[in-house]
Amino acid sequence: MEEKTRIVIVGAAGRMGRTIRRLAEEEGDFAIAGLVDREAGLAALQEGSIPVGGSLEALGAQAAGAVAIDFTAPDASMATAAMAASLGVPLVIGTTGFSEAQKARLRELAQKTPLFWSANMSVGINVLMRLLPELARALGPAYDMEMVEIHHGRKKDAPSGTALALGEKLAEARGWELPEVRCSARDGIIGARPQKEIGIQALRGGDVVGVHTVYFLGPGERIEVTHQAHSRENFAGGALRAARWLSGRKPGKLYSMEDTFDLPGDGQR
Ligand code: NAD
Numbered sequence: 285m286e287e288k289t290r291i292v293i294v295g296a297a298g299r300m301g302r303t304i305r306r307l308a309e310e311e312g313d314f315a316i317a318g319l320v321d322r323e324a325g326l327a328a329l330q331e332g333s334i335p336v337g338g339s340l341e342a343l344g345a346q347a348a349g350a351v352a353i354d355f356t357a358p359d360a361s362m363a364t365a366a367m368a369a370s371l372g373v374p375l376v377i378g379t380t381g382f383s384e385a386q387k388a389r390l391r392e393l394a395q396k397t398p399l400f401w402s403a404n405m406s407v408g409i410n411v412l413m414r415l416l417p418e419l420a421r422a423l424g425p426a427y428d429m430e431m432v433e434i435h436h437g438r439k440k441d442a443p444s445g446t447a448l449a450l451g452e453k454l455a456e457a458r459g460w461e462l463p464e465v466r467c468s469a470r471d472g473i474i475g476a477r478p479q480k481e482i483g484i485q486a487l488r489g490g491d492v493v494g495v496h497t498v499y500f501l502g503p504g505e506r507i508e509v510t511h512q513a514h515s516r517e518n519f520a521g522g523a524l525r526a527a528r529w530l531s532g533r534k535p536g537k538l539y540s541m542e543d544t545f546d547l548p549g550d551g552q553r
Contacts (some may be wrong), residue, residue, distance in 0.1 A: 290316075352436060400544075431443075
């Protein structure tokens with residue numbers, strides 16, 4: 285029988301943390317070695333026999349030999365990543381909203397411990413990461429590229445990490461840098477749309493798990509590609525798969541979803 289992967293869930297009281305815990309318990313391939321959250325979230329976790337703590341470090345020896353999975357907030361994940369590096373604990377991060385400097389620091393820490401970060405753990409989005417640049421190239425520069433994303437009203441960052449990651453792929457396909465061409469606000473007398481631009485707009489409200497629509501707007505026609513996440517289980521399943529994959533890997537690069545799995549159809553490519 286295959287050995288269970290021991291995991292520590294950081295942000296265990298949050299929406300993603302709770303979903304990861306439930307899925308891990310249902311799947312049976314995982315043993316939960318510890319649960320971490322802020323002081324305010326800890327009380328809700330303090331039932332049963334699983335060790336709980338305010339940080340990865342606070343869990344002490346419980347974290348040894350486990351893979352940590354962190355879905356919290358950028359500053360919290362940076363602190364977890366530093367602890368994981370000093371403890372030698374592999375870490376999967378799903379948090380979004382990192383600054384460029386924080387991402388550079390994650391790449392440094394990835395030299396010390398196996399570190400994985402993906403702004404979106406779903407199969408569908410990762411397939412789109414490959415297909416959208418092909419579409420952009422095939423359609424050519426006459427097609428303007430725009431994106432709209434929708435998320436629940438409590439999401440803290442905008443545009444979503446997924447929208448930015450998809451935007452980077454679209455920009456790359458045209459030989460552009462996303463920060464130089466992204467337009468996320470239009471208001472007032474804005475004049476004609478520059479050709480070298482990618483609009484990424486964010487809508488917020490209700491309980492929407494995540495919708496991303498990419499528009500290719502051309503002469504006389506348009507193409508719309510929409511990905512809709514129906515539940516958080518999709519992301520949670522991806523995070524668990526990443527944890528299993530990361531266990532026993534060597535440090536050296538900041539791994540991402542692309543490193544972990546043969547996407548459907550890879551055999552025919
Ligand atoms: P949430 O607010 O429901 O949960 C976050 C949890 O982290 C909370 O319980 C909070 O108490 C805890 N936390 C915050 N700071 C902490 C700290 N310093 N130490 C320990 N715990 C701390 O948020 P959520 O909806 O679960 O999303 C969390 C993150 O995951 C966001 O950045 C979101 O954008 C991202 N996310 C990523 C994916 C993906 O596929 N990569 C999918 C969904 C959400």
